[in-house]
Amino acid sequence: MDQETEKTYLDFRNHLLEARRQSYQQFDKAIFLLSGGGLTVSLALVDRIVPLAQAQFKYYLFFSWFCFTTPLVLTLFSFVFSQRSIDFQIDSAHDYYVNDCDDALNRKNWWSIITQYFNYAAGCFFVVGVILLLTFVYKNIV
Numbered sequence: 001m002d003q004e005t006e007k008t009y010l011d012f013r014n015h016l017l018e019a020r021r022q023s024y025q026q027f028d029k030a031i032f033l034l035s036g037g038g039l040t041v042s043l044a045l046v047d048r049i050v051p052l053a054q055a056q057f058k059y060y061l062f063f064s065w066f067c068f069t070t071p072l073v074l075t076l077f078s079f080v081f082s083q084r085s086i087d088f089q090i091d092s093a094h095d096y097y098v099n100d101c102d103d104a105l106n107r108k109n110w111w112s113i114i115t116q117y118f119n120y121a122a123g124c125f126f127v128v129g130v131i132l133l134l135t136f137v138y139k140n141i142v
Helices: 003-048 058-097 110-141
Strands: none
Touching: 003 058, 003 110, 058 110
């Protein structure tokens, strides 16, 4: 690969890495805000539309609260694990470039893997929370 092609490739790769980073940030913010909003809406629903004393199928509501709260906790933990992941990569790069450790960049970054699973789980819990909340409202209004 000539120098111009390599530079073009590296510029494009860096652009994609930055886009991915911003996408993760937006996802984290969206899950955090939507889960908090879902929890708030569900609490307001109980007060205004379906009074808890009269509600049936309360377990849908309680599980929806769990499913809206869990992404908040998972997102907070993913922030911490993401920082650990970056620290791990910095250490690996140091070992590779400074300490001449050839396999340093091939190390499995468990912090990154955990962060990804937490993000996926947060999204899934949010979706389930919405479904449970809608089911609760449907069963109590119809």
